[in-house]
Amino acid sequence: MIVVGTPPDRTPGNAPEADTTLRSVIGELLAERSVSRVAHESDVPGKLRSLGIRPCAEPGAPSPVLSVHRSDAAARTDYYFFYNQGVVSPENEPRTLFEPATGEPVDREFSLEGRGRPYLLDAWSGKIHPLVNYASNGERVTLRIRLARDNAALIALGEDPNRFGVPPPEVHATKTSAEDAVMDPGGVAIRASKAGTYTTSLSNGRTVRSVIGSVPSAIDLTRAAWHLAVEDWQPANPYATTFGVAAAETRKAKAELDLKELKPWPEIPALRNVSGLGTYTTRVDLPAKWTAANGARLSLGEVFDTFTLTVNGRAVPIDQLAAEGDIGPYLKAGRNTIAVRVATTLNNRLAEIDDDVANRGLAQPYGLVGPVVLTPYGQAIVWSKAGR
Known part of the structure; x- marks a missing residue:
């Protein structure tokens, strides 16, 4: 105790x-x-270590990430839930789970108790991805976890390669100087947002040196030309004197705006008290030499409230808290269209027509605010089943 x-x-x-x-x-x-x-x-983690007690999920450095471990012995699978609670403030105060948190993303190595291969169970997309950048000593698995503030991740360690219906490659990276290693159809690839030569150690004992050629610079879309199509949700009948079903009837007025920069709706005169839906559309031109070896991550920055993303007309699963994702498979050489559809609360419209809401003095910062940044990356195969 x-x-x-x-x-x-x-x-x-x-x-x-x-x-x-x-x-x-x-x-x-x-x-x-x-x-x-x-x-x-x-001070608790240090005390536990001095007592010879090692956590099932052990961070490589002090971390605000909380974890829960569950084991399914029959399926020979360990499950880990990670949550980035943020960093408590101020620094000199006692640190408890109940203090307010301030936000910083976390990028840490964790050592997990378990013998299996690691998988990411993506709760945003519903897909399961074998992780291919990790080290294992037969008793524990060490891998890197990246989490935005208030975000969570589900990691499974499965001893049966067919446990989740997505067999991992026979070989994986144990260490790389690139930014990441990912599963590629038929093998393992590294990714980097800068050109250079990268070294990767593989689980079969080989060391591979890979050259990633020219990679386009990051593209800041915050001040790009955006078209915003708004659906303004308003009460169809007098707000204070209508009751029953009629009180829930909604009139949806349309508005079209061309923006020179992104800003919250309350700072746009035409949208100051508007609530509803807004679809932001912009276009990005990529070089003619863009190939399947290229890709990009899109970070939307601040988005209020919920949102969806489409790239070239195709829906892209995206993390609602980190507001970022890999859109490489959806991009092409030449012109690309990115659309972000934002759904707001009804607070700002109610603030105009309901005194109780207005008296709270709270205008919510609706919309796509950014910064919106597209960061291209290059990719190189470090192991393939065909080439062994």
Whole structure:
């Protein structure tokens, strides 16, 4: 047992005799050899290590990420849930789970207890992806986890290669100087957003040096030309005096705007009190030499509230919290069309017609705000089943 901070010495109410009993019990508890004390919650991991207790999910460096581990012995599978709770503030305060968090993405190596191959269970897309950049010693698997603030990830370690219906490649990367290694049809590829020579160690003992040629620079789309088609949801009948089914009837007015830069709807005069749907569309021209070896990640920055993404007319699954994703398979040489459809709450419209809402003085920053950045990457195969 680990006691954090100052133990209690008072009982509820005015009962001095109970306080005395409590202090006696606490004293006996603290005298036990199995009980340790630390000043702050942040000291608990170090104390556990000093006691020889290793967590199932152990970060390579101090981390605000919380984890839960579940094991399915019959299926020979371990499941891990990770959640980035943010970083508590201010720094000199006791760190507990109940303090407000400020946001920083997390990029850490974690050592996970388990013997299987790792898989990402993508809750946003519903797809399962074998992970191919990890090290295993037979008892634990070490891999890198990237999480935006307030975001979560599901990782599974499965000993049966057919456990999830997506067999992993026979060989995987154990270390690479590139930004990442991913499963490619028939093999393993590395990715990098800058040209250069990259070294990758493979699980079959080989070391591969790969050259990624010219990669286009990142493209900031925040101040690109955007067209915004708005569907303004308004009450179809007088708001305060209509009841029953008629009170829920909605009139959807249309508006079209051409934007020179992205900003929240309350800062756009025509949309100051508008709630509803907004579809943002822009176009990006990629070089003629763009091939299947190229790709790109799209980061939308701040988006309020929920949204969908299409690229060249095809729906793209995208993380609603990180607001970023890989759109490489959807891009082509030449002109590409990106569309982001945002759905807002009804707060800002109600603030115009409902005094109670207006008195709260809260205008929500609807829309695609950004910064919106398209970051191209190059790709090189480091192992293929055909080439062995």
